[in-house]
Amino acid sequence: MSTKTSFNAASVPRLNNVIPQAVIAGGFIFLSGTAGMDPATGKLIEGGFEEQAYQSFRNIRTILEEAGSSMDKVVKTTLFMVAGADPAFEVINKVYTEFFPDNPPARSAPQLMPFPGPILISVECIALV
Numbered sequence: 001m002s003t004k005t006s007f008n009a010a011s012v013p014r015l016n017n018v019i020p021q022a023v024i025a026g027g028f029i030f031l032s033g034t035a036g037m038d039p040a041t042g043k044l045i046e047g048g049f050e051e052q053a054y055q056s057f058r059n060i061r062t063i064l065e066e067a068g069s070s071m072d073k074v075v076k077t078t079l080f081m082v083a084g085a086d087p088a089f090e091v092i093n094k095v096y097t098e099f100f101p102d103n104p105p106a107r108s109a110p111q112l113m114p115f116p117g118p119i120l121i122s123v124e125c126i127a128l129v
Contacts, residue, residue: 009066013042033122049120053095056123073128074105080122083111
């Protein structure tokens with residue numbers, strides 16, 4: 001029987017103290033939705049969709065690295081974007097290319113109704129340990 005372990009990175013603020021930032025199980029790391037929270041302030045980064053997207057991926061990179069993985073080991077991402085925040089996907093494709101320049105992971109990007117507060121994007125992913 002495989003075990004699962006909850007994981008929280010010390011240097012990335014948590015959105016919710018009930019839900020772990022990640023769960024490690026069966027050779028994979030499953031990251032919960034990760035928003036563009038500023039590690040220095042613990043608050044949502046200012047500036048809009050593009051800035052939040054970049055910070056979300058920076059936070060994901062940090063969580064993965066603290067858990068013993070990396071961006072190169074990401075196999076799947078899901079980007080939950082507030083409808084209308086990036087209808088042409090130009091910004092998210094730019095961000096994605098910077099974080100995954102070679103051999104990018106599979107991706108889905110559903111648009112949805114607004115999150116609580118000013119969150120415009122939340123990214124979750126699955127990576128190899």
